[in-house]
Amino acid sequence: MSIFAVQDDETAGRQSTDPSGPDSPRPDASHTVVVARLDLLGPFRVMAAGGAVGDGLGRKAQALLAYLAATPGHRASRERLASLLWGERFDEQARQSLRQTLMALRRSFHDIVPNLLVVERMDVALGTALFVTDLAEFDRAAADADIARLRQAAGLWRGSFLADLDIPSPDYEDWLRGEREAWRLRMVAVLMRLAHLLLEAGEGGEARLTVNRLVELDPLNEAARQLELAVIARFSGAAAALQSYQAFVAMLNRELGVAPAAETRALAERLEQAVGVAATDLDLVPPAVVPAALLAGRKPRWRRVLPVLTVGLAVLAAGIGGWWWQAARETLPTVAAAAIRPSVLSFHIANTGGEDTGSAFREDLKTRIALLPVTSLAADRAVAAYVIETAVQAASGNRQAVNLRLIDSASGQTLWADSLTMPQPADSRIAAEIATKLYAELLVVLQHRRGPPPPVPPALQAGWDATAGSITREKVTQGRRIFQAALDAAPDDTAAQLGLAHYIALDLVNRWSQQREADAILAIDYLERVIHQMPRNSTAYLTLGMVYKARRDYGRALAAWQVELAIDPRDASAHAQVAHVNLLMGNIPEGIERAEMAIRLHPKSRAVDRAYFYAGMGYLLAGDYGQAEQRLASAIAANPVLPDGYAWRVAALAQAGRQAEAEALYADMKRRFPWWNVDHHFTQAVDRSMMERFTSGLGKVLQASR
Numbered sequence: 001m002s003i004f005a006v007q008d009d010e011t012a013g014r015q016s017t018d019p020s021g022p023d024s025p026r027p028d029a030s031h032t033v034v035v036a037r038l039d040l041l042g043p044f045r046v047m048a049a050g051g052a053v054g055d056g057l058g059r060k061a062q063a064l065l066a067y068l069a070a071t072p073g074h075r076a077s078r079e080r081l082a083s084l085l086w087g088e089r090f091d092e093q094a095r096q097s098l099r100q101t102l103m104a105l106r107r108s109f110h111d112i113v114p115n116l117l118v119v120e121r122m123d124v125a126l127g128t129a130l131f132v133t134d135l136a137e138f139d140r141a142a143a144d145a146d147i148a149r150l151r152q153a154a155g156l157w158r159g160s161f162l163a164d165l166d167i168p169s170p171d172y173e174d175w176l177r178g179e180r181e182a183w184r185l186r187m188v189a190v191l192m193r194l195a196h197l198l199l200e201a202g203e204g205g206e207a208r209l210t211v212n213r214l215v216e217l218d219p220l221n222e223a224a225r226q227l228e229l230a231v232i233a234r235f236s237g238a239a240a241a242l243q244s245y246q247a248f249v250a251m252l253n254r255e256l257g258v259a260p261a262a263e264t265r266a267l268a269e270r271l272e273q274a275v276g277v278a279a280t281d282l283d284l285v286p287p288a289v290v291p292a293a294l295l296a297g298r299k300p301r302w303r304r305v306l307p308v309l310t311v312g313l314a315v316l317a318a319g320i321g322g323w324w325w326q327a328a329r330e331t332l333p334t335v336a337a338a339a340i341r342p343s344v345l346s347f348h349i350a351n352t353g354g355e356d357t358g359s360a361f362r363e364d365l366k367t368r369i370a371l372l373p374v375t376s377l378a379a380d381r382a383v384a385a386y387v388i389e390t391a392v393q394a395a396s397g398n399r400q401a402v403n404l405r406l407i408d409s410a411s412g413q414t415l416w417a418d419s420l421t422m423p424q425p426a427d428s429r430i431a432a433e434i435a436t437k438l439y440a441e442l443l444v445v446l447q448h449r450r451g452p453p454p455p456v457p458p459a460l461q462a463g464w465d466a467t468a469g470s471i472t473r474e475k476v477t478q479g480r481r482i483f484q485a486a487l488d489a490a491p492d493d494t495a496a497q498l499g500l501a502h503y504i505a506l507d508l509v510n511r512w513s514q515q516r517e518a519d520a521i522l523a524i525d526y527l528e529r530v531i532h533q534m535p536r537n538s539t540a541y542l543t544l545g546m547v548y549k550a551r552r553d554y555g556r557a558l559a560a561w562q563v564e565l566a567i568d569p570r571d572a573s574a575h576a577q578v579a580h581v582n583l584l585m586g587n588i589p590e591g592i593e594r595a596e597m598a599i600r601l602h603p604k605s606r607a608v609d610r611a612y613f614y615a616g617m618g619y620l621l622a623g624d625y626g627q628a629e630q631r632l633a634s635a636i637a638a639n640p641v642l643p644d645g646y647a648w649r650v651a652a653l654a655q656a657g658r659q660a661e662a663e664a665l666y667a668d669m670k671r672r673f674p675w676w677n678v679d680h681h682f683t684q685a686v687d688r689s690m691m692e693r694f695t696s697g698l699g700k701v702l703q704a705s706r
Helices: 008-014 059-070 079-085 091-109 134-143 146-155 172-201 205-217 220-238 238-255 260-276 301-308 323-331 359-372 428-450 456-467 474-488 494-507 517-531 538-550 555-567 573-582 588-601 608-620 625-638 643-655 659-673 679-684 688-706
Strands: 004-006 034-038 045-048 075-078 115-118 123-126 131-133 345-351 375-377 386-394 398-410 413-422
Touching: 034 134, 059 075, 059 079, 059 091, 059 123, 059 131, 059 172, 075 079, 075 555, 079 091, 079 123, 079 172, 091 115, 123 588, 131 134, 134 146, 146 172, 172 205, 172 220, 172 588, 205 220, 220 238, 220 260, 260 625, 345 359, 345 573, 359 386, 359 428, 359 555, 398 428, 413 428, 428 555, 456 474, 474 494, 494 517, 494 538, 494 625, 517 538, 538 555, 538 573, 555 573, 573 588, 573 608, 573 643, 588 608, 608 625, 608 643, 608 688, 625 643, 643 659, 643 688, 659 688
Parallel strands: 034 131, 345 375, 345 386
Antiparallel strands: 004 034, 034 045, 075 123, 115 123, 386 398, 398 413
């Protein structure tokens, strides 16, 4: 289409969303530089001197360019690109496909921007001085606080990130899913800020168009809906705003079966009182809080982490970094080895790259694998069921190249292989990611050998249905009785073992069990048997994590849920549990982030009540009492028989100064759940002082009720 000519001072600011530093190449100040343009917000397109280029490229060539353009530093290893786009092929085939794609790309750009693609022995990069992206322009415009710049940012949005570039490759799908969610959230933040400014400036028509785009992009965002009501009321009157509110109420009821948050209802009450008042006289102040990390040039933490993860849900995998395992291993009690029967799987880690090469990495890998469900590290290669071969070599810069193979020691067959580069010394999080991916790949092989899992027998479905809608002590007792009876009749029934283990886990996490240690050992024993017969049974890993959580072995709990998310990246229950353990370990921002993500991704799931509850719990611990009360109200609306939701909302109301409401809700809670007590909250928390905001708020109500 057109030639992109930019002056040196502007080009320097457009090089990257994450500039590589003072040593990065810069165009000469006396010259104008011809660059290519890569647009990723919407359908992918590449333009350079002479017109569009991307139309003549294959889809994987486009995806490779897009990945480099969106990656900080605009550089990736050959191994990473091969795994990203051809992960389903054998190593040599993947590398050959990558070589052919790189040759095609260099031919395409040879006469236009010959140095755009920098191909090195180990890495592939984009010449940072030779291209611009809409991502970088969006970042810069979104960081400013004036209407013109925010309009510019909003105008760059042509649709979801790489809207037309889905490719059937697991690693690529994970990466793409995370990037799409990250950029959608940034666009939501821009539209919210822009709508606020337009409302303040009296720009009615544009404000209406902006909030329309906002609610279309994030229809369940109540802050956005409150802003929409304020805009409509200001420029069209309270009656029109009330019509929009009723439509929103109907949608929430239809889609989620919940009522609007307290703040939204309060705004509607003010609108009812204002019907008949001239629209220009209305002064409804909408919510003004926009996540700072989304408006600043800095990307949210979880978005920065997502591209490097190789397992699990990318948007969500950001919350389960390997450092959790390290923290849990160093500070928390672990399950005694003698308390668990011999494990089903065992591994031996062998060095094929020299005497001392990669020894630290191998030790870290051993530690991570030891945390995974039903695994052990064999001391002798002859008795190992599986061998992990590692070869670590020095690479360019301060990095090292690692080749990995998982071998069935009985047949000698290679079951899985991977190559990657990593910092030297290795980041322990990478070992955690590799261990989980390795384990998940092994489960695929084992499940294939055993065949598809059998369906749940109709006679046992009543056991699973016992807790439909809510989890109470009576329902858990009923479900446990059903599965125990099935096991009495058929002691080797795997489906019954799984059901009984799950209900034991519910007894344990709610502290209803009267024989906690014996129950935990029994549940783990059953789950090992289940995983042996059904290696990819997601419920087994979810349940195993719950048992370990009840024992405060959070390292193994998180490892089990990491495997669960590798099997089913959209499992709402696993995401909610990960959020809860984060909070219990004192990682409050991470816990809130994970719970909020679970709400956004799974608004209709049965586990959304827990996601709302853990989000409210996190906000309360962080001191954001208004947001805490809103989320806890949503938890109660989603599950009216969730006693902890009432208790934490009581504390939030009291801390927010709404003492009368807190006392009334507490009285209702005690009427509904006379057996409820606060003890299990303290026994689960790593640092009990972190519960001070909860106990302080609850104490204000307890003192008043005496």
